Amino acid sequence: MTDPVLEVTNLSKSFGALAACKNVSLDLMPGEIHALIGPNGAGKTTLVKTIAGEIAHDAGHIRFDGELISHLDAAGRARLGLARTFQISSLAMEMSALKNVMLAVMAVSGEVFRFFRHAGSDDALLGPARACLEEVGLQNRAHTRVAELSHGERRQLEIAIALAMKPKAFLMDEPMAGMGPEGLARLSGLLRDLKETAPVLLIEHDMDVVFSLADRISVLVYGEVIATGTVEEIRANPDVQGAYLGDAA
Amino acid sequence: MSAPFLKVAGLTAGYGASQALFGVDLDVGTGEVVALMGRNGMGKTTTIKTVCKLLPITGGSIMIDGRDTKRIPVHKAARLGIGLVPEGRRCFPNLSVEENLVAAARSGEWTFDEVAKLFPRLAERRTQSASTLSGGEQQMLAIGRALMTNPKLLILDEATEGLAPVVRQEIWAAIYALKDSGLSILVVDKTIRELKAVADRCVILERGQSVWTDKPENLSDEVCARYLGV
Amino acid sequence: MSAALVFEQLLNGLQFGVMLFVMAAGLTLVFGVMGLINLAHGSLYMLGAFACAAVAAATGSFMLGLAASLAAAAIAGVLVEVLIIRHLYARDHLDQVIATFALILVFTEGTRWAFGSFPLYLTLPDALSGSVALPGGITYPLFRLLIIGVGLGIAGGLFLLVNRTRLGMRIRAGESDREMIAALGVDIGKLYTIVFALGAALAGLAGALVGSVQAVQIGMGEPVLILAFVVIVVGGIGSITGAFIGAVLVGLTDTLGRFLLPQAFGLIMDASSATSVGSALASMLIYVLMALVLVFKPTGLFGKPA
Amino acid sequence: MKRETFITLLLMALLFGAAFHGKTGDEPFIITLATKAAIFAIAGVGLNLALGYGGLVSFGHAAFFGIGGYAAGIIASAARNYAPVMTWPMEIAGSTSMPVIWLAAIVAAMITAIPIGIFSLRTGGVYFIMITLAFAQMLYYFAVSWPAYGGEDGLSFYVRNEALGLNMMDPWTYFAVCFGVLAVVLALMAVLVRSRFGLALEMARQNPQRLTASGIRPFNVRLTAFVISAMITGLAGALYADLNRFVSPSMLSWHTSGEIMVFVILGGVARLGGPVAGACLYLLLEEVLGDVTDYWQVLLGIVLLLVVLFARGGLVGLLAGRRAAHD
Amino acid sequence: KVGMITTLTGGGASLGIDVRDGFMLAIKQAGNKDIEVIVEDDQRKPDVAVQLADKLIQNDKVDVLTGIIWSNLAMAVVPAAVGQGKFYLSPNAAPSALAGKGCNPHYFAVSYQNDNLHEASGAYANDAGFKKTFILAPNYPAGQDSLTGFKRFYKGELAGEVYTKLGQDDYAAEIAQIKASGADSVFFFLPGGMGIAFMKQYAQSEVGLPLIGPAFSFDQNILQAVGDAALGVKNTANWSKDIDNEANKKFVEGYQAEYGRLPSIYASYGYDTANLLMSALAKAPVSDMAGFQAALEAADFSSVRGKFSFASNHHPIQDIYVREVIKEGDILTNKIVATAMTDRDNAYVSECKM
Numbered sequence A: 001m002t003d004p005v006l007e008v009t010n011l012s013k014s015f016g017a018l019a020a021c022k023n024v025s026l027d028l029m030p031g032e033i034h035a036l037i038g039p040n041g042a043g044k045t046t047l048v049k050t051i052a053g054e055i056a057h058d059a060g061h062i063r064f065d066g067e068l069i070s071h072l073d074a075a076g077r078a079r080l081g082l083a084r085t086f087q088i089s090s091l092a093m094e095m096s097a098l099k100n101v102m103l104a105v106m107a108v109s110g111e112v113f114r115f116f117r118h119a120g121s122d123d124a125l126l127g128p129a130r131a132c133l134e135e136v137g138l139q140n141r142a143h144t145r146v147a148e149l150s151h152g153e154r155r156q157l158e159i160a161i162a163l164a165m166k167p168k169a170f171l172m173d174e175p176m177a178g179m180g181p182e183g184l185a186r187l188s189g190l191l192r193d194l195k196e197t198a199p200v201l202l203i204e205h206d207m208d209v210v211f212s213l214a215d216r217i218s219v220l221v222y223g224e225v226i227a228t229g230t231v232e233e234i235r236a237n238p239d240v241q242g243a244y245l246g247d248a249a
Numbered sequence B: 001m002s003a004p005f006l007k008v009a010g011l012t013a014g015y016g017a018s019q020a021l022f023g024v025d026l027d028v029g030t031g032e033v034v035a036l037m038g039r040n041g042m043g044k045t046t047t048i049k050t051v052c053k054l055l056p057i058t059g060g061s062i063m064i065d066g067r068d069t070k071r072i073p074v075h076k077a078a079r080l081g082i083g084l085v086p087e088g089r090r091c092f093p094n095l096s097v098e099e100n101l102v103a104a105a106r107s108g109e110w111t112f113d114e115v116a117k118l119f120p121r122l123a124e125r126r127t128q129s130a131s132t133l134s135g136g137e138q139q140m141l142a143i144g145r146a147l148m149t150n151p152k153l154l155i156l157d158e159a160t161e162g163l164a165p166v167v168r169q170e171i172w173a174a175i176y177a178l179k180d181s182g183l184s185i186l187v188v189d190k191t192i193r194e195l196k197a198v199a200d201r202c203v204i205l206e207r208g209q210s211v212w213t214d215k216p217e218n219l220s221d222e223v224c225a226r227y228l229g230v
Numbered sequence C: 001m002s003a004a005l006v007f008e009q010l011l012n013g014l015q016f017g018v019m020l021f022v023m024a025a026g027l028t029l030v031f032g033v034m035g036l037i038n039l040a041h042g043s044l045y046m047l048g049a050f051a052c053a054a055v056a057a058a059t060g061s062f063m064l065g066l067a068a069s070l071a072a073a074a075i076a077g078v079l080v081e082v083l084i085i086r087h088l089y090a091r092d093h094l095d096q097v098i099a100t101f102a103l104i105l106v107f108t109e110g111t112r113w114a115f116g117s118f119p120l121y122l123t124l125p126d127a128l129s130g131s132v133a134l135p136g137g138i139t140y141p142l143f144r145l146l147i148i149g150v151g152l153g154i155a156g157g158l159f160l161l162v163n164r165t166r167l168g169m170r171i172r173a174g175e176s177d178r179e180m181i182a183a184l185g186v187d188i189g190k191l192y193t194i195v196f197a198l199g200a201a202l203a204g205l206a207g208a209l210v211g212s213v214q215a216v217q218i219g220m221g222e223p224v225l226i227l228a229f230v231v232i233v234v235g236g237i238g239s240i241t242g243a244f245i246g247a248v249l250v251g252l253t254d255t256l257g258r259f260l261l262p263q264a265f266g267l268i269m270d271a272s273s274a275t276s277v278g279s280a281l282a283s284m285l286i287y288v289l290m291a292l293v294l295v296f297k298p299t300g301l302f303g304k305p306a
Numbered sequence D: 001m002k003r004e005t006f007i008t009l010l011l012m013a014l015l016f017g018a019a020f021h022g023k024t025g026d027e028p029f030i031i032t033l034a035t036k037a038a039i040f041a042i043a044g045v046g047l048n049l050a051l052g053y054g055g056l057v058s059f060g061h062a063a064f065f066g067i068g069g070y071a072a073g074i075i076a077s078a079a080r081n082y083a084p085v086m087t088w089p090m091e092i093a094g095s096t097s098m099p100v101i102w103l104a105a106i107v108a109a110m111i112t113a114i115p116i117g118i119f120s121l122r123t124g125g126v127y128f129i130m131i132t133l134a135f136a137q138m139l140y141y142f143a144v145s146w147p148a149y150g151g152e153d154g155l156s157f158y159v160r161n162e163a164l165g166l167n168m169m170d171p172w173t174y175f176a177v178c179f180g181v182l183a184v185v186l187a188l189m190a191v192l193v194r195s196r197f198g199l200a201l202e203m204a205r206q207n208p209q210r211l212t213a214s215g216i217r218p219f220n221v222r223l224t225a226f227v228i229s230a231m232i233t234g235l236a237g238a239l240y241a242d243l244n245r246f247v248s249p250s251m252l253s254w255h256t257s258g259e260i261m262v263f264v265i266l267g268g269v270a271r272l273g274g275p276v277a278g279a280c281l282y283l284l285l286e287e288v289l290g291d292v293t294d295y296w297q298v299l300l301g302i303v304l305l306l307v308v309l310f311a312r313g314g315l316v317g318l319l320a321g322r323r324a325a326h327d
Numbered sequence E: 001k002v003g004m005i006t007t008l009t010g011g012g013a014s015l016g017i018d019v020r021d022g023f024m025l026a027i028k029q030a031g032n033k034d035i036e037v038i039v040e041d042d043q044r045k046p047d048v049a050v051q052l053a054d055k056l057i058q059n060d061k062v063d064v065l066t067g068i069i070w071s072n073l074a075m076a077v078v079p080a081a082v083g084q085g086k087f088y089l090s091p092n093a094a095p096s097a098l099a100g101k102g103c104n105p106h107y108f109a110v111s112y113q114n115d116n117l118h119e120a121s122g123a124y125a126n127d128a129g130f131k132k133t134f135i136l137a138p139n140y141p142a143g144q145d146s147l148t149g150f151k152r153f154y155k156g157e158l159a160g161e162v163y164t165k166l167g168q169d170d171y172a173a174e175i176a177q178i179k180a181s182g183a184d185s186v187f188f189f190l191p192g193g194m195g196i197a198f199m200k201q202y203a204q205s206e207v208g209l210p211l212i213g214p215a216f217s218f219d220q221n222i223l224q225a226v227g228d229a230a231l232g233v234k235n236t237a238n239w240s241k242d243i244d245n246e247a248n249k250k251f252v253e254g255y256q257a258e259y260g261r262l263p264s265i266y267a268s269y270g271y272d273t274a275n276l277l278m279s280a281l282a283k284a285p286v287s288d289m290a291g292f293q294a295a296l297e298a299a300d301f302s303s304v305r306g307k308f309s310f311a312s313n314h315h316p317i318q319d320i321y322v323r324e325v326i327k328e329g330d331i332l333t334n335k336i337v338a339t340a341m342t343d344r345d346n347a348y349v350s351e352c353k354m
């Protein structure tokens, strides 16, 4: 049996009296898309934030690529190959779309403290950045300021940036939200290809997408994982239907 | 049918020098639900912003309740009865949930208690700062906030984004109820299936122009493929 | 060093703190709540003091002077907001810095032009001057007790205004997203004019009150400006409670530092150099305090984490 | 050539032309004024790296300006008095050589900026403004009341320091030196902001969360920018000390911080030529309006207001238009 | 050609304006058309002052500089100016550094040496029989010099010695210390607004101990702002408007007629400076450096202070008086009540080698 790329054991996190994650255990195997679903406010984003190292967890362990990473900060974890997308787009509004991606390319190359060479004409950055924009269908918007992109286009850019980091695993927080049907189809295809190189922990409220893409699904309710299983198992689970799916099952 | 509550004709608008709308026609009658559709970046949000006077009108006209809005400021336009749920939520992060709701409230049937009935989660989080709400909770807050201004025309720009399926169903149910109570609604959403069920009419935008306006029944696969990419 | 002296110095520190709060109150509103960097706060303070002195001299009534200080500063506030600040909300904060810096020049030299270069006479009416005996054998100037009262009153009033009224919510909402609050039907422009004028009026009142125990002169607003910013930042931007606690903390630190540091150094060196080293350190003390607070609490004592 | 680059060159040409006019017209004071503008422009270029490109609004750059100035003053006056600058932990002799003094000023500014930066960068936004002010004020009060180097009275060293055997007391020569330094600093800055580091810095300003998620610590990037910025401003301080043959705590006061900031904002934040434009305009106004009336500062204020209200993005913004998204 | 660098804007403008007005009055009264005065505003910034000096010397080619109010500005300008061979006549600031080792043949202080008035206060404290004086001044060189000057002549015991923050406005803590110290008198040097604030607060605290201080806090322009709180306070000065001599009468009356206000001590320094300059010019042209210097040294003019001569380090030898604040009608002003020191030169004469 292969080892999981990402393994979360008994992770807990509270905000004051509110326990956002309680004893969550979860893993991400190579080559899979593992969907994380659950009602609003269940703690999904919180879980992603603790895994990414943006907020500290109270208890539990996070193992990535076989190593414990709890002691690393967010930047350190990103450098190990853990890329995340944000539920609410987090981009540099005054930069062009291309530059946003170039920065990610540069970050993985590790050569940040270079003061003299012109970055904007550096093919080592430009080439991969252009390729990533093309993957998400933004090649025509490369030189547009992010502030001038529409909401859906920004969502696509989020994905392009994550791609540019060439990570070992993706944490995607509602990547499809705000994207039109066309972008949705494109991204679904992209994720299917991508999971072979790097598995994806996918948070998504669009059940059509989840059911068609996910290899495994975990359901988080009130901070607890109430079920993990295949699409069929989850669809059939009455608890999940009641708490989350409604008619969408 | 009486004159439409919102009447947009030949509207052009844009962001400074870059024009984004090149002629949008759109009517929303009293008690009518109109769906505004189109691919990403086609001008849906821009249309809505212009209707709310967040962007200046550069050509064409917008009439709300029979009044030309060309020269009136944002807050006056809102007071003509528009309740906006903006794209990207835009809750006031430094205010608590309750403060977000009551800050701009105007009297009418929607009160804090009514909103709490629709979204019990908001009542639970009453004193929490809006900046720490989950994405979905913020979305609920934005909808509640617009309702508390007791508008005559509710504008929802991707209001169901990031909401769990159950909640989304509740919102669509609420939209039905609102429509029955005589509220006009202009809605942008990406789930065509649900839109079709609730809308009286659909308007499709392409490159800043309204290119197709008709009943949702007539939204053929061919039209969808051509304008919406499905 | 007797216990009575220490107690009196504590009282002095507290009183100085409250006085700082009075000086900072207007800025708390404009900067702390509206989020507007207003360097001209000190100028409005000066304007209030000059208006009070001029009217008090002309009419012989201190009370009329106080009213004039409120009115003059409020009017100046409205003018400034409508003519200048209003056009800058949508801009970078830095544009506000330079615009209000320009206003300092205009106000300072404008006041000098109108009132001459010499300090003005402004002193308390007999009814408010003199000392009262406190328990413990301390006599304490009446007016300073009065300032404590006024400070507490303003603090309470502002707290209620900002945290308990819809006006307060709307201002705070406007600080984070003006466009959105306007799109919800609030005339945020008018609201901001009113609040700015209120902040200006408070600055003017503080100028008149504090000016009557200090000097009414050109340039009196500049040190106040920095102090007021220190107070607000130590307390945490946006929090009235914070500004109040911050003011008292700064007041106590400054007063006790001035008093105790030279004595402390006196234990380890000769008297003369102890005074000089001690007071050199004392003059830096509030900045040390601010730096320490911010290093340990990067958003001030009561500020919301970013 | 990009419009902004062109404007920067044009500004430099104007500055040079003004000084040259002073030389040919036998009005040495114009040269002195141009020198002052060049020096403040250097300080502004330094600040602009932190404030404009890095979004780190430092209200304490007077600290570095003053530290640079005092480094120059102390070393030069030590040399003139044949006394060592310090004897512990090692003995350092004074010097009157400008390059040595510049280096010392840069290093002194760096040494001061590192701890200030480490502490200040824990905060952000307005808190950053105020904590940098706090550190500068501490130094200011220290300098005012510390008697060793003249306290509030400051420290005179009478004659400018020397370099390359040139007669620095000649205004034109000294102007040429300062102008040269300004040109070098501008060129460095132009390269720096377009480099990889410049890209990271821009992201640190616009969206630190994204930078972190990409694996780069915003703190490191900011600290580096802050320290480089301080070093440039420190160098300007040393030049200013030499211009006046005098240093005093007023170089450390918040007015100086404010003034440098005004130059940058007036000229155009995050614009290469911004500080040059700002310093030149401000000093020019001061000079011209001073002759009009005793109350000239009212006029100055009004002109500044007009510029802010009607020139978005400062002077360079007015001339060059909005910055394009890609460059 | 005279270049005057003085403070005309901002906080300290009143002093600069008085010096300028006094200076101009003297020239006008003398009907002198040969002297051209170029006045520049230093904004109270040392660096600006230095640059203005450069300007006046290089561009306007002035022969004589004057006008600076503040010691720190003087320290910045004077060495540079005399270094370039110009004469500098100080109408106010005269820091000890320029009186002792830093003295220069081309530098003349017309006003006093900085320590003088403080020394006189010390001497007066003895005369008044004070045994336990509490002394305070701001913590900067002039403040430190002030307390040193006071102590140089004061023979009693110190009840306390306090340095306040420069620009401080609230003195409650110091006043409390004074009350607790068991002092029998208070000496303070707090120029400008600091003095106004201190005296008002002192009066409100009803401490009641006698105050003494140098004239700077009791200047004609400040007194009105202090109000009745200043009444009866003793201060030491080398000039007062009631000094009885022809020159002073002409000055005081002329000043009131010209500017509509009573002259301040700074105005008197400006006036004397101009008269000294004109007296020297009458003897030798500036181009004759040695001759002009000798003519200045002779101090052959009628000073509003009465006796006036220069010590070997170019600082005045003069009488220093004790004045008391009184009310003349509605206006507060000073009246001489005693002489604190006669023919006082200064403590640095021997250090000056020129």
Ligand SMILES: Nc1ncnc2c1ncn2[C@@H]1O[C@H](COP(=O)(O)OP(=O)(O)OP(=O)(O)O)[C@@H](O)[C@H]1O
Binding pocket: A015, A018, A020, A038, A039, A040, A041, A042, A043, A044, A045, A046, A047, A087, B125, B128, B132, B133, B134, B135, B136, B137, B162
């Ligand atoms: N800093 C915080 N302080 C207090 N409560 C918080 C904080 N951050 C999150 N919460 C609360 O924790 C709960 C979990 O939030 P989280 O963002 O993880 O939800 P989510 O599962 O991602 O929901 P959604 O699907 O709506 O995005 C929410 O109820 C939220 O209000």
Ligand SMILES: Nc1ncnc2c1ncn2[C@@H]1O[C@H](COP(=O)(O)OP(=O)(O)OP(=O)(O)O)[C@@H](O)[C@H]1O
Binding pocket: A147, A148, A149, A150, A151, A152, A153, A178, A180, B015, B018, B020, B038, B039, B040, B041, B042, B043, B044, B045, B046, B047, B087
């Ligand atoms: N602030 C802006 N400045 C300039 N152009 C803008 C700005 N915002 C949007 N645009 C442009 O205007 C056009 C219409 O954008 P709009 O946001 O209205 O699209 P949309 O239909 O709402 O798309 P989405 O479904 O992605 O939200 C797009 O081409 C977009 O790039």
Ligand SMILES: [Mg+2]
Binding pocket: A044, A045, A046, A087, A173, B134, B135, B136
């Ligand atoms: Mg979430």
Ligand SMILES: [Mg+2]
Binding pocket: A150, A151, A152, B044, B045, B046, B087
């Ligand atoms: Mg949109």
